[in-house]
Amino acid sequence: MGAVSLADVIAALGGDLHGASETQITRIGPLEGADAGTLSFLSNPRYQAQLAGSTAACVIVAPAFAEAAAARGAAIVTPDPYLYFARLTQWWAARVRPRPVAGIHPSAVIDPSAVIGADVSIGALAVIEAGVNIGDGAQIGPHCVVERNARIGAGSRLSARVTLGFDCQIGERCIVHAGVVIGADGFGFAPNQGQWEKIEQLGAVRIGNDVEIGANTCIDRGALEDTVLEDGVKLDNLIQIGHNVHVGAHTAMAGCAGVAGSARIGAHCTVGGGAIVLGHLSLVDHVHVSAATVVSRSIKQPGQYSGVFPFDDNASWEKNAATLRQLHTLRERLRALEKRGA
Template sequence: MPILLDPARAPTLARLLQETDTTGLDWRLDPAGAGERAIAGIAALEHAGAQELAFIANPRYQDQLAGAQAGAVIVTDAVARAHREAGGNAVLVVCADPYLMYARVGLWFERQRRDTPPGQVHPSAVIAADAVLDPTASVGPLAVIEPGARIGAGAVIGAGCMIGRGCQIGPDSLLHPRVTLYAGVRVGARAVIHSGAVLGADGFGFAPDSTRAKGAWTRIPQFGGVCIGDDVDIGANTTIDRGALDDTVIGNGVKLDNQIMIAHNCQVGDHTAMAACVGIAGSTTIGSRCMIAGAAMIGGHLRIGDDVFVSGATAVFSNLEKPGRYTGIFPGTEHREWERNAVAVRHLADLARRVKALEKKG
């Protein structure tokens, strides 16, 4: 378990909850007077000590509450009642959605730990004279900010980031070290972009050009941009290419894990989440609130509707308009069993034909 705060700087439970952003969440402390204890961190229930806050997201684990050492535990009302009926005396933060409450408290701790003071620009950064930085924006060592870029209030540009000509970065966005934004990329408010991400590289477009050589290609210049909405998270080494003529567009609240590839002219709807290693080929439109599980691959020029769930490692080569879950994976088994079945797959059309013949005969 990490130590989140020096215990000497730990807030009281009451102050912690008061300073946590609980917008939209109802919560109460039980017993109400237990707010004076100091809380220095967050931990899993089984490891949490007297200065740590824990949570139970799944009522199945409510029995663990009896022996818990945690300073306080976030639970649902039902878990709280069962605990009190069983004579339990744990300090409880009662809330309809303990996991979300835990996330919100976690964000409070994260803010305390943030390294970069607002408005600090490291002298080794190379910043164009006409770039416009809000006075509360920070820039890390050896970052490069090119002419005409605009960095919003409270934004943090990490060490070694490359911010191209005319980029716009919204307020309170955090670029971790070593992010590249090509010219003209626009990022909304409160983005989190991780190291190695590349936004705005050229889309992959080439015209066959036999005037040069048999099979040769001529590059199609990519004049479109990349437009990222508000509250977007982008993982390490993820790439989002600029459009050919129009923009590649990532909606509000989209969450992208590491090593995702989004090709030129894709559009991703609000609050869609993609796990690591997903690839989306060019000009595909993905709806809102989709979940694309790890290593799924989606072909180009497709339409994926709202609320679609694509299973991990599934390749999609047709439109998926209807909400629901879609899957296509060869089931993994012991190698010898796979070998036998794989041979049979190679003759499956023939097998189907033979079954038809048997049926006719029969």
């Protein structure tokens, strides 16, 4: 990964350059620890204090910080430095990371009935079953298993070891990380004299465009209808999406979150790490669930919702937790006192 000049950056991504366009950049990095080859950025005003002393070659800043940034070296001024930084990482990654050569590894096992688009790459030992359809330019990593009649849209990338279940589909430009399982059976059983009778899951999973799914996350197929992730949904690692769940467009969930069956989550929501949404609930658009919160009823108003026991040193927690188990009684005692005082 040879150096690039600031002129190259500006040519590719725009922005208003203050400073020498021939300055060479060897890495992208945070303000702290930046060296003379570092292109850095200031997006959170909290880190403003780090700006003046930074030895970064160049700093990407909003107009308000243009002067301060330029006073110490080169600067790229742009209305949204964090967005600029995101695009910079994309441009950088495209330069330094070799895209797999299109083509099918000879060790892949591909059913002759599969339809493979142009410029597709299929990694070593991948399995593509009958009736699969893979769009132009898609990349299927080594060891992926794409079951019968599944569809993958143009430009989508599956890392190593992804399972896409039969009849399931992924839209265009999606990114699916290693170990993801899409289309395992939903968890459905009818009780029968103390035992469980399996409800076969007859639906599938439908995933829109520009969706990203983190490592080892699971998205179950629907019981009767499909489980749906709309366009632009972003899921982190180790997330569980139950059967029949519907996740609205551009909603993002952090790692270890779980959504139980038939929950319906709106668009533009965020769900924090380890949070759980119980089944058969609805969350409207623009709901933000804090990490580790358990959503136990539907949410009808946008906003931030939380529910976590505040942590403490163990001794304090033990005392408060023990008292909590008598909280209802405490309220009764308080009431009694109030009555007496009245």
